[in-house]
Amino acid sequence: MSQTAAPQMNSIVAADFGNVRTRALIIELVEGAYTLISSVNEPSTHAFPANDPGVALLRALTRLGDISNRRLVGGDRVITPEQPNRVGADVFVATSSVGRPLRTVVLGLMPDYSLASAIRATAGTYVSIVETLTLEEALHTGETINRIRLARPDLLFITGGIDGGAVKPVRYLAETAALALRLMPPAERPMVLYAGNASLTGEIEERFFELTTVFTAPNVRANARRETIAPAQLQLAAAFDSITEKRAHGFMPVGEQSRSGVLPNAQSYQLIADFLGQSAKARQNVMILDVGSATSTLAASVRGRAGATIRTDIGVGHSAASLLAEVGLEAVRAWLPFAASDNEIRDYAFNKAARPAQIPDSVRTLYFEHALLRAAMRLMLNVSRPNWSPERLPGPHRPLPPFGRIVGAGGALAGTGRPGMAAMLLLDALQPAGVTRLELDADALIPALGAIARFNPQAVVQLLDQRGLDLLGTCFSLSGHPKLDKPAASVRIKLPDGEIVRATVPGGQIWRYPLGLGVRAQVEVRALGRLKIGGKSGVRVQVVGGAAGIIVDTRGRPLPLAADVQARAAQVAAWYAQATGDSIREIQTEWLEEIPAEIVADPPADQPPVMSKKSRKKDKSTGASANPTPLSDDLLPALEDLMAEPIALPPPGAKSSAAPEALPPPRTKSSAAPAQEPVDDLRNLLS
Amino acid sequence: MTSATYYPDQRQMLPLTLIRRERMLPDGAGNAHLETSIGARVGLRDILVKGAYPAPxxxxxxxxxxxxxxxxxxxxxxxxxxxxxxxxxxxxxxxxxxxxxxxxxxxxxxxxxxxxxxxxDPAMVEVTAGVNGQVLEVDPTRGVVVETYGALLQGVWGNGKRALGSLRFEPNAGLDGAGDALGIGYRGAIIVTKRRLKAAGIALMESQGVAGLIAPGMESGLLETALLAPGPILLLEGFGTARLNPSLLQFLADLEGKQATLDAAVPSLTAPHRPEVIVNVPLPAIDRPAPPSVQLALQAGMPVRVMRSDGSSISGQILALPEDPQVLENGLRVLCAQVELITGERMPIPLANIEVFGR
Structure with a gap:
């Protein structure tokens, strides 16, 4: 791994290795600001038949060079630093989510202190905790040794004790761990990361030095009240890099060329979510959700607290079968606008696991794909929420905090080629309320930014500021239970040329206005009747047009997904049509025929009961059920801290000032140098 | 990714090729002891490496x-x-x-x-060659790489087992109808069925001593049964499907009666190869085949296999590679190739759904 500082950083090339796609992008310094120039993606090649990730990297960089008129590859290596005549780039960075996670045994003294902090530190890296051991368990030494050895770990994460505290218990843990390692063949010994009582760091390094690779970091719990996990996270990333190179030999040359080795891309998601959450004018909640083929990551910054959840068994490709096992058949079937047997759902998931890159080729299989995707997103949301406010009881029944910004990533979401469809999928699964900026990271910019932030935070700030992410649009989501086809919201859009667009949006719809990409407009949305938008009766905000324009979601929260398959057929097909602007793709009548009961699984105990047919009242126009199956009990709390830009409106009927609202200052375009403050924020996050 | 230089996934079907396969200890096993060395000639059933799982x-x-x-x-x-x-x-x-x-x-x-x-005393594990070939590389801590020549056909799923046997097609009545009447000639054979595999077919492995099964597909509900089967099961198409691509059928028909290795590896993120069947074939003295090329970009005129979401596949030929994304009937807008299917139908196929047989 090269650590030489480039004298000048005019160009940065980044590559992100996914289990299905390898994506590369180039960033250049243009008129004083870092700018995303172009990006490409290629099928990944770390697996059969090439068994070499470098093959896809070279293909991607060759293509990237063609597009950007810059030669990036010489022989089989990335040319660094930049040479005259647009040859090479100053820096190359690599991130990855490839392969199986680090099997990790965590050792600590107390489960609620050092061990808990160590486990939190593993967020951000692809870690699978296969065993936890604490002194509190009072295990016999032999049993501790066996639990370490039989877990077959890649990494031992040893922590415990407060700085300046007693050393004996931690020393005993380390001695026992060292003994376990000595009983293993040298080639099979796990690496060791120590982040415990600082006074033992030197001794631990010495103890393990001849046995295995040792990483050390400051104590994750230097005292009872202070948790410091960032340095340990960096060392975990280094361990991930090391094991990635060791396991997949092809990653070694990639890591050697990269400025910071091959970093886990999940760490970037957490870092950037934290930065976005803190850098908004008024602190806003931010969510970044990447549902990949094999792994999924949800990083969020909620009320200033950032965290990430990684699931290496959740995805819509390689992990489709384990996703289905986790969520259950009914969680997928709930999104299907037709009857499907258990076997058909399972077959689809297993075929996806066998051919992860495959794209649905029919209307029916598109619904299976998106049902799996929504189930994956909802699962990630539900498992992440306890991390956002650990002081409260975990579970899906707490109100979902308002999110001012949601960024989606992953091939299934970012690869539809239809911005409206991608926006609808995010809205369906996450069900944000209020005003939300929806974005996609189709180019793997966030993984790159996380790696770049370590040595050039200025570039990160500029790239995020110049809208390096793909803006889908701003969505206004109504809470409550809108009546179908009765007015639910009135919309007023003031375009840059002064033209005013007015619309009344009925309930149960995804309404879109095609505001051009980058075009600014003032949007005023009033919720009618007893409905609310962000806890208020209306909002007025300045928005920028995205690929999906402006979206007003009047379907209500929780989303009233029909329990009856016939009603759902009309409802879901209509939503797709509204979101994409396509005509409705009617669900074939024969698809609605009941599946014999014996091949439909019993709903699991935690699923909401399905209403009997007699109790349903269908609306013929949309097919929505009057007794929908709520997907969750997510309710919107008072939204005083909703976001920086929305301005509270007086209730309908009240007088409003004729004077124009003061607009927030326009965001800086790529050519303008950004303020220093966000860079400092990012440095603080990294320190 | 562009359609102009797209490298499709390869699921190889090659009548004669150079095959290099890792024969390593399974994940979790250690204490490797090599029973061979670089350059050694090895037979199908030779033990190449022994190891052990950690014991308490x-x-x-x-x-x-x-x-x-x-x-x-x-x-x-x-x-x-x-x-x-x-x-x-x-x-x-x-x-x-x-x-x-x-x-x-x-x-x-x-x-x-x-x-x-x-x-x-630990549980021991032995890794056999599975092919007639020569040891090309050794990793003293894990195993060896063996090189051989032969016919190769890869599938989509395997149940994690491996067996040797002669390739035979199922009786006309199919496996399900055969019952106890499956003749003695099928004992120890690897049976190819053109129909979707059912529980009755899997049961024949035990009752009739069948070495292995190759089928187009099976219902995913049979997964547990298949994993517990005494011998290897290879699915060539996918779950749920009952159709076998005619190109694959013909390929197997040409190999009927030959001794084959059925390596039904479970597909995984870390698997070094796909589930496959290898048939060692006599080599010509000269003109030894090269290994399959990984640099195989789509081109007009190239024969391809189009994967369908229902788990089946159909053969076709590339007509053109449009630069711009195409809108599919389901509304997705993705990069496609214009393909003429063997049915004569011409349609845009997402690049991601195209596989090639290798070269």
Whole structure:
């Protein structure tokens, strides 16, 4: 791994290795600001038949060079630093989510202190905790040794004790761990990361030095009240890099060329979510959700607290079968606008696991794909929420905090080629309320930014500021239970040329206005009747047009997904049509025929009961059920801290000032140098 | 990714090619002991590497059991040294009437600080060649790479087992209709069925001594049954499907009667190869085949296999590679190739759904 500082950083090339796609992008310094120039993606090649990730990297960089008129590859290596005549780039960075996670045994003294902090530190890296051991368990030494050895770990994460505290218990843990390692063949010994009582760091390094690779970091719990996990996270990333190179030999040359080795891309998601959450004018909640083929990551910054959840068994490709096992058949079937047997759902998931890159080729299989995707997103949301406010009881029944910004990533979401469809999928699964900026990271910019932030935070700030992410649009989501086809919201859009667009949006719809990409407009949305938008009766905000324009979601929260398959057929097909602007793709009548009961699984105990047919009242126009199956009990709390830009409106009927609202200052375009403050924020996050 | 330089996934179907395969200890096994060396010729059933899964250790505290003051006092009382094999109940140290006995049969792995560590006999694992070939590379800690020549056909799913046998097509009545009437000629054979695999077909492996099964698909509900089957099962198309691509059918028909290795590897993120069937074929003295090329970009005129979401596939030929994304009937807008299917139909196919047979 090269650590030489480039004298000048005019160009940065980044590559992100996914289990299905390898994506590369180039960033250049243009008129004083870092700018995303172009990006490409290629099928990944770390697996059969090439068994070499470098093959896809070279293909991607060759293509990237063609597009950007810059030669990036010489022989089989990335040319660094930049040479005259647009040859090479100053820096190359690599991130990855490839392969199986680090099997990790965590050792600590107390489960609620050092061990808990160590486990939190593993967020951000692809870690699978296969065993936890604490002194509190009072295990016999032999049993501790066996639990370490039989877990077959890649990494031992040893922590415990407060700085300046007693050393004996931690020393005993380390001695026992060292003994376990000595009983293993040298080639099979796990690496060791120590982040415990600082006074033992030197001794631990010495103890393990001849046995295995040792990483050390400051104590994750230097005292009872202070948790410091960032340095340990960096060392975990280094361990991930090391094991990635060791396991997949092809990653070694990639890591050697990269400025910071091959970093886990999940760490970037957490870092950037934290930065976005803190850098908004008024602190806003931010969510970044990447549902990949094999792994999924949800990083969020909620009320200033950032965290990430990684699931290496959740995805819509390689992990489709384990996703289905986790969520259950009914969680997928709930999104299907037709009857499907258990076997058909399972077959689809297993075929996806066998051919992860495959794209649905029919209307029916598109619904299976998106049902799996929504189930994956909802699962990630539900498992992440306890991390956002650990002081409260975990579970899906707490109100979902308002999110001012949601960024989606992953091939299934970012690869539809239809911005409206991608926006609808995010809205369906996450069900944000209020005003939300929806974005996609189709180019793997966030993984790159996380790696770049370590040595050039200025570039990160500029790239995020110049809208390096793909803006889908701003969505206004109504809470409550809108009546179908009765007015639910009135919309007023003031375009840059002064033209005013007015619309009344009925309930149960995804309404879109095609505001051009980058075009600014003032949007005023009033919720009618007893409905609310962000806890208020209306909002007025300045928005920028995205690929999906402006979206007003009047379907209500929780989303009233029909329990009856016939009603759902009309409802879901209509939503797709509204979101994409396509005509409705009617669900074939024969698809609605009941599946014999014996091949439909019993709903699991935690699923909401399905209403009997007699109790349903269908609306013929949309097919929505009057007794929908709520997907969750997510309710919107008072939204005083909703976001920086929305301005509270007086209730309908009240007088409003004729004077124009003061607009927030326009965001800086790529050519303008950004303020220093966000860079400092990012440095603080990294320190 | 562009359609102009797209490298499709390869699921190889090659009548004669150079095949290099890792023969490594499975994940979790260690203590590798190589039974071969670079350049050695190996046969189908040769054991190439032996290893063991880690077994529990028993820590005997000699100081406490023998009531010693100093750890060093144990040395003179020991009747074993590290590396010795011990039986259950065997005395490993004694002081007067006090003694330390091994609780298990195993090996003394370490003696230090007054403690004796004995590891139970581990579960052993052996890795066989599975092909007739030559050892190309060795990794002393994990295994070897073997090189061979032969016909190769890869599938989409396997149940993690491997077997050798001659390739035979199912009786006309199919596997389900055969029951006990499956003839003696099928015993020890790898049977190819053109129909979707059912529980009755899997049961024949045990009742009729069938070595392995190759099928287009099976319902995912049979997964547990398939994983517990005594021999390998290879699915060539996918789950749920009952159709076998005619190109694959013809390929297998040409190999009927030949000795084959059915390596039904479970597909995984870390698997070095796909589930496959390999048939060693006699080599010409000259013109030995090259390994399959990984640099195989789509081109107009190229024969391809179009994968469908229902798990089936259909053969076709590339007509054109449009630069711009195409809108599919389901609304997705993705990069496609214009393909003429063997049915004569011409349609845009997402690049991601196109596989090639290799070259």
């Amino acid at each position: 250790v028993h820590l005997l505290d000699g100081m406490e059991l023998l009531r010693l003051r100093r750890a060093s006092d144990l040395t003179d009382l020991l009747s074993v040294v590290a590396g010795d094999r011990v039986e259950a109940g065997q005395v490993v140290a004694r002081k007067g009437r006090r003694k330390v006995q091994s609780p298990v049969a195993g090996m003394v792995t370490l003696i230090e600080h007054g403690r004796i560590l004995i590891e139970e």
